[in-house]
Amino acid sequence: MATTTVIECSPPVSQQDIEEILRTFSYSKHIVRNGKHFIIGNGKISRKELPFIHDSFTLKYVDSPFPLCSQEFQAKKSVVKVRDIEIGNGSPVIIAGPCSVESREQILTISTNLAAAGCHILRGGAFKPRTSPYSFQGLGHDGLKLLAEAREMSGLPFVTEVLTPVDVELVAGYADMLQIGARNMQNFALLREVGRTKKPVLLKRAPWADVVTWLQAAEYILAEGNFEVVLCERGIAATQASSGRHLDLAAVHKVQNLSHLPMIVDPSHGTGDRRLVGPMALASLEAGCDGLMLEVHHQPETSLSDKEQAISLEDYDGMLKKIKLLNSQMFVDPIKA
Amino acid sequence: MATTTVIECSPPVSQQDIEEILRTFSYSKHIVRNGKHFIIGNGKISRKELPFIHDSFTLKYVDSPFPLCSQEFQAKKSVVKVRDIEIGNGSPVIIAGPCSVESREQILTISTNLAAAGCHILRGGAFKPRTSPYSFQGLGHDGLKLLAEAREMSGLPFVTEVLTPVDVELVAGYADMLQIGARNMQNFALLREVGRTKKPVLLKRAPWADVVTWLQAAEYILAEGNFEVVLCERGIAATQASSGRHLDLAAVHKVQNLSHLPMIVDPSHGTGDRRLVGPMALASLEAGCDGLMLEVHHQPETSLSDKEQAISLEDYDGMLKKIKLLNSQMFVDPIKA
Amino acid sequence: MATTTVIECSPPVSQQDIEEILRTFSYSKHIVRNGKHFIIGNGKISRKELPFIHDSFTLKYVDSPFPLCSQEFQAKKSVVKVRDIEIGNGSPVIIAGPCSVESREQILTISTNLAAAGCHILRGGAFKPRTSPYSFQGLGHDGLKLLAEAREMSGLPFVTEVLTPVDVELVAGYADMLQIGARNMQNFALLREVGRTKKPVLLKRAPWADVVTWLQAAEYILAEGNFEVVLCERGIAATQASSGRHLDLAAVHKVQNLSHLPMIVDPSHGTGDRRLVGPMALASLEAGCDGLMLEVHHQPETSLSDKEQAISLEDYDGMLKKIKLLNSQMFVDPIKA
Amino acid sequence: MATTTVIECSPPVSQQDIEEILRTFSYSKHIVRNGKHFIIGNGKISRKELPFIHDSFTLKYVDSPFPLCSQEFQAKKSVVKVRDIEIGNGSPVIIAGPCSVESREQILTISTNLAAAGCHILRGGAFKPRTSPYSFQGLGHDGLKLLAEAREMSGLPFVTEVLTPVDVELVAGYADMLQIGARNMQNFALLREVGRTKKPVLLKRAPWADVVTWLQAAEYILAEGNFEVVLCERGIAATQASSGRHLDLAAVHKVQNLSHLPMIVDPSHGTGDRRLVGPMALASLEAGCDGLMLEVHHQPETSLSDKEQAISLEDYDGMLKKIKLLNSQMFVDPIKA
Structure with a gap:
């Protein structure tokens, strides 16, 4: 090196x-x-x-193989601002919302309920990467407009995924934070393109990538001048013996040792099983990550995508109560009510 | 089938x-x-x-490939008794102690402190399976005597590992519960031998075994007439991308769907990292397992084995407080003080 | 389903x-x-x-989750033509060349030597996906021109990777076959874009993707009307126990059972180790795949990328002799001399 | 270290x-x-x-974590003799036979045919480790007697598995080489017991063990004074993406760099699929291992165990022809006819 x-x-x-x-x-x-x-x-x-x-x-x-992302370059931990919300300041941040924006009613219902329950940032997919070309591909531009309306009503800034370089300008025109999905972690043209915007970027980890390779992907964004990057662990590949996915919480400490970038955890994709979302959300915060990304749906059983891992608004509420119980001082300000 | x-x-x-x-x-x-x-x-x-x-x-x-262990054979969940302690009755059980018995002072210090902090069963290795033939192999018979003395003083029953069929009678003469380690999950002669005793057995999962193969190993014990088997998840093999081990919490639900046997989780071996023991202990109980197995040492940094994953008595205390916070009603009776 | x-x-x-x-x-x-x-x-x-x-x-x-790619839709095996070369007609096809086009001299030397030794299609990267933004990123458009010149001189058609939708038109203007790299297997915008061309496409498998997910990615290309798709196995993620990568030859039979698309194997990326390229090339053909993709360099030790896995022209020659020994009748026509 | x-x-x-x-x-x-x-x-x-x-x-x-097994201790490669057969002398050795001894007729038919086709050592299980307690567990002592009779008739020395320390004396009384199966790679009492015999030992690799852990297991045998150890790669755990098992051929070079012990490969267990046995047998020898272990049955479809991976005598013959083709000089002496 x-x-x-x-x-x-x-x-x-x-x-x-x-x-x-x-x-x-x-x-x-x-x-x-x-x-x-x-x-x-x-x-x-x-x-x-x-x-x-x-x-x-x-x-x-x-x-370092990722000089700008490294602790050697910047010892002080970065704090990334999404409108007024700070990620990485020591108080965990909760990003929640449906997998996909499905309708006006759906996104407004979920976002207003999340804001009431306590939430920092809304998530919701407008452009959806789907394994099958025949699956619901998201509402696209219309989805972005609905997210903007939900932000207006709920007061929550929103993060949404961008799939391809040509869409970056459009998505950045609406969103408060741009998400790079796990499948695109090494879509280098896309990384460069979001690196040229001023928007904060949420970079998910690919299921086969070790932490070093992930940080090298983040380096593509920083190398274009955009330092507002938040890493998001979302579960990596497991062996045939496994009963599910492998949410790599040891990566929290590894990233903290190697980089100044904030890191959150997505226990929804990370487990693929709504019964494990709550347990692993608590474990992630206890492990010291900077926040959570959660799939929440007002009617999980009718969700058009990721049905098995979305939790209900009631479960969200219960989970939040437990989080507050364990982190009494942490959630006073950022989460409402 | x-x-x-x-x-x-x-x-x-x-x-x-x-x-x-x-x-x-x-x-x-x-x-x-x-x-x-x-x-x-x-x-x-x-x-x-x-x-x-x-x-x-x-x-x-x-x-079922494991008829006696299956839900089809027995729908009602089994409760395994280790002296007065019931595993599987809905209230989680904590098994804690050092990796190995190292000295009289060590095991008495740890066991009395654990009893005071709240603990159900003491763990401690007398016969140790070690990757290298030149590593500390445990105190053997002397270790069993020290564990019996620790039981006397602390009031905690104890579980300890047995490595080979010829030792089963000796170990069963002291221990309240026999542990079959992950490396021996398919040591069929040993499984049969503990199956012929009346002692409860703690069967750890091998790091490459899926849940079905694990239950088939348990079936060897039940097939000899010993139904007092508790399963223990302790982390499975992970991919090269992983930052550590893969504690398979999805297995909790899988086992509950397939079998009537109780199942506990060992987040110490399961993570190999003391910083993750507490987070994963909470997650395991939230996922609904029947108890925990934890490596605790009064001076973790001087531990003769598994130094990186043993937590201190102080950390144990802190963890227990959080567990009680989340499971208020659960720990009134079984854990003292 | x-x-x-x-x-x-x-x-x-x-x-x-x-x-x-x-x-x-x-x-x-x-x-x-x-x-x-x-x-x-x-x-x-x-x-x-x-x-x-x-x-x-x-x-x-x-x-089927990938209807157009499935055997149910088309029982007869597809034959994909790259200029005069048929992939999938029963006679294995060899694609060989350097990881990257590095210079005029390099690509002309390698391609003319390959043509003389026996080879069907030239490979060489002009746009290179690299883990680090500071690594050599390929010669780009100039690399395409050099590949065209090498085709002129050697008579070999060429395949080269395209990284992002906006480059598809440019690359398709030069190349005889478009390669989608492992990192881009689920870059759906890119899959759709190459699906709208008439060019044959070589679709590499992502290191975490099972065969079904891979075929669903191929379905994106077919669903746009381009059926000229060849699958390429290139090694998947391995466990921590592994000494290297996992070249999944069982996938050859799995693909043959599920799909009509031809499938080749890349033992260079699939092993990452030049000592295993020859052995696994033989094994791949013995397993019944439709061809090989090999990294060959006239001076492997000076290669600007993938140094460890490129074989020399001499090794290529030796390997080809062994292949011919085992498949005497197969190589009479397609491979020269 | x-x-x-x-x-x-x-x-x-x-x-x-x-x-x-x-x-x-x-x-x-x-x-x-x-x-x-x-x-x-x-x-x-x-x-x-x-x-x-x-x-x-x-x-x-x-x-070294395995001093006696290491190259530092002994630079010269060990040659292990099984009666007259040398393993590790540069000429590959073929061990072949059925998974289990099933009947007198079966083992005599197979062994005499193997001897005629060309083979060095017979394999066959008398004590079988089986995932289920209700599966065929082998003929035990009777199986050993049949193997001895097959040796008499065919002239082939034989290797067979020993499962538990108490059986070592019995099995060593018949067998020319003792096999430690993958499940028992860390059955330390068993390793020590075979270490106290003078018999050559075939030590299979556990599916979750890296090469260093495997060599540390071998060290248990050498540390008792028995240096006649041959390592046998038999496939390691794979990821969920995999279509089968992961035969780790890169381990051949790793072992050769670290140890003086000979190493063979078992492509039957290593792939679990008879269609891949031949291809991976060739690849293993091309990679430079010291021999092969193969499951061969005269009627594979009726085999009582490992039905999917046993090859027929005809396939064995065909495979041997290809092996001889690639290693013309190697098989003149050791393999008959």
């Missing part, structure tokens, strides 16, 4: 300077973030070899 | 009758339990084909 | 009629292939319920 | 000296092999700390 050199430029250099650096040293990337330039090179470059760079610039040498 | 015929004989037939049945029908097993005879045959045998059997005998036809 | 009704319309109905069928019966798809319309519906619809359809229309009821 | 010190004593010291060394330095083991004493200690002990040891003694410092 080669050392990477990251140049943090403050005040910013001119575009011309950057291009000269890139030309001279064949650096692999240069990105812009908050008016600061970062140029990432393979190998350790000394300040002497960079005579033209400003004295105030900081040079960081990072030994 | 062939149908199995099980004959429940009450009042018992003579040994001679049984041998005639076996001779005539090439039945594969006959077992004695509580003065009742069970004869298990492959295939569905009608009463007409058994003219000599008593009218009061019951014939059961079971379609 | 619901039955699917497929209506094969010959002669074609009018667009208006099709829309009426789709509207009336909530049919999910209609595609045109070889001048025939196929209308795909969920559920079993009898001819009586479709009074307006032509007598010459065929109704097929398919019980 | 601590360094291990191995003292090789030649000429042998007195038992008294050995006990003093063990007492003084907390050495964990002393074994006798070929008239030499080996004393094994944890930690690096210098010659100065051992003033009383003879100048001619050799001190070896081994950094």
Whole structure:
């Protein structure tokens, strides 16, 4: 693993300077973030070899396969803001909602109930990745409009999945946070495209990816200048002996050791079984993750997708009571009522 | 899967009758339990084909690869008694203690502290299965004596592992419950030997075994006449992507659907990481298992085995408080103080 | 699993009629292939319920999660043509070449040597999916031009990967076959886009996908009207116990039982270890697959990507000799010299 | 991983000296092999700390979790002799026969046919480990007698499984090689017991064990003084995505890098599918293993156990022809005809 050199430029250099650096040293990337330039090179470059760079610039040498995501680059934990909601500030965040937006009535019912019960961010799929081409593929643009209406009524910001680069602009026009699904964790064109927006991104882990590969996928987003990334564990592949899926909670500590990015857990996909959603939600928070993503439906049995893992509003309520019991001080502010 | 015929004989037939049945029908097993005879045959045998059997005998036809363990054979959930402690009666049972008995001081310190904090059964290894022949192999017979002394002082019955058939009589002479470890789940000679005792047996799941194979291993014990079997999930093999082990909580529901045997969960081996023991202990009880098995050490960092997964007595105390918080009514009686 | 009704319309109905069928019966798809319309519906619809359809229309009821890919829909094995090369005709096809096109010299050297040694189709990456954003990402459009030049010189048609929908038109303008990589197996927008071309598609299996999920991904391509799909097994995730990857040769028979699509095996990615490429290439052909995909480099140790698994031209030659030894009659025609 | 010190004593010291060394330095083991004493200690002990040891003694410092099995201890590859057959001498050895001895006719038919076709060692189970207590458990002692008769008639030495320590003396009285099955890989009492015999041992790999854990199991046998151990890969656990089992051929190279012990492959259990036995047998030999273990039955469809994976005598013949084709020089001597 080669050392990477990251140049943090403050005040910013001119575009011309950057291009000269890139030309001279064949650096692999240069990105812009908050008016600061970062140029990432393979190998350790000394300040002497960079005579033209400003004295105030900081040079960081990072030994990591995901330099910008690494603890070496940034020791302080990142806090990602989705409107007013902070993810990673020590108080767990709950993202909840249906798998898919199915109708106006459905999404408004669920979102207002969630807001009343206590919830930070609404989730709901408008563009749905489905294993079969003949399954319900989501309401698309109409779904985005309904989510916006639900946000209006419930006061909850929303996160929704974007499936392909050409849709990023459209989805980012509505959503408060862009979700990259597990199947797209290594859809690099899509990662780059959301990396070029200013929207927070929720990056799900692919079921076969180890933590390092996952963080390298996140690096694609940061390398384009978007540092507002939240990781989401959602269950990995299991062996033939297993009775279900493998929700990898040990990854919570692994990510915390390696990266400054916040990480939440989705026990709905992570277990695929509504009877285990509550137990694993509690375990995830006890393990120290920064929040949960939950599939909740007002009539789970009629859900058009992920029927087996959606919990009812009543179960959501019961789960929240237990969460508050264990984390008494934590939920005073962010969750209403 | 062939149908199995099980004959429940009450009042018992003579040994001679049984041998005639076996001779005539090439039945594969006959077992004695509580003065009742069970004869298990492959295939569905009608009463007409058994003219000599008593009218009061019951014939059961079971379609299961593990007939005696199955729900079809016995719909009512089994309750296994370890001295006064009932496992499977709806109130979760906590088994706790060190990986190995290391010294008199160690086991007495831990057991009296556990009894004070609240605990039902003490665990501790005297005969230790170790991956390397050069690792500490346990105190053997001396360890059994120390466990008996700890029982005397703490009032806690104890479970300890037996490794090989020739040791069963010795270990059963001391222990209140015999543990079959994960490595020995298919040590069939050992399963048969503990099946011939009257002692309750704790059968751990092998890391590569699915639930059906595990129940078939339990069937070896029941087929010898010992129905006092408690299953213990302790983590199965995971994929290369995983950050640790895979504690298969979905197996709790699978076992409950298939079998009448009680099932507990060992989050210490199941995670191999003390930071996850508490979270997964809560999740296991929330998932509805019948109890926990926990590695607790008064000085985890000096433990001679399983150092990474043993929790301290302080952590045990904290975990118990959370468990009681979530299961207020459950722990009034069985756990002291 | 619901039955699917497929209506094969010959002669074609009018667009208006099709829309009426789709509207009336909530049919999910209609595609045109070889001048025939196929209308795909969920559920079993009898001819009586479709009074307006032509007598010459065929109704097929398919019980499969991937109706168009299934044996029920088409019992006869498909043969996919890549220029003059037939994949699936009983004689195995060898696709070989470097992981990435690195330079003009490199691709011309390798391709002419492969053609001389015996090879059917050239492989080489122009757009490379890479785990790290700082790794070599391929030569892009320039790589396509070099592949076209290599085809000119060697006479070998070529397959190359396309990463994102917007590039499909460009890549299809050069390549004889489009590859969908393992990471993109469920990049549904991409699958649909290549489904709308007339180019043959090589669909790699994702490392966590079972055969059914893989065939459902192929169904996305067929459902757009492109039936020219070849499946490629390339190794799936393994457990922590494993010493490497798991090349799933049992999938060859599973696919042959379930689908009419041809299937090849890539032992280079499938093992990740050049010492196992030859052994597993032989095993794959012995298992009855329709061909191989191999990474070959004239100087494997200098390869810019997948260094560990590329074999040398000498090793390729040796492997081919063994293949011919075992399949004496098979390689007379398609492989030169 | 601590360094291990191995003292090789030649000429042998007195038992008294050995006990003093063990007492003084907390050495964990002393074994006798070929008239030499080996004393094994944890930690690096210098010659100065051992003033009383003879100048001619050799001190070896081994950094390995399985010191006696390691390449550091013995660089030269071990050759294990089963009567006249050498395993590990560069020429692959074929062990073949039925899963279980079922009848006199069966085992004599199969063994004489195998000898005629070409085979080195006969396999056949007398004591069978079976997942269900109601399955055929083998003919036991009678099976051993039939195997001895088959050896007499065919001229083939035989290997058969021993299940429990108490049977070792009986089985060793008949068999030329003792097999430890996958389920018993960590049955440490059994490993020690076969370690105390002089018989060659075939140690199968457990389906969840990595190579290091497997070699540590072998170390139990060597640590008792029996160095005649052959490892046998037989397939490890696979993921839910897999279509079958995972035969880990990469383990061949891993073992060769780590250990001096010979290693063979069992593609019958390793695939569980007779259609893959031939392909994977070829691949195993091409990967460089020291031999094969194959399930062959004269009437596979009537086999009492492992019906799906046994190949017929005809298929065995065909497979052998292909093996000879690829390894022309190898099979001249050891395989007859």
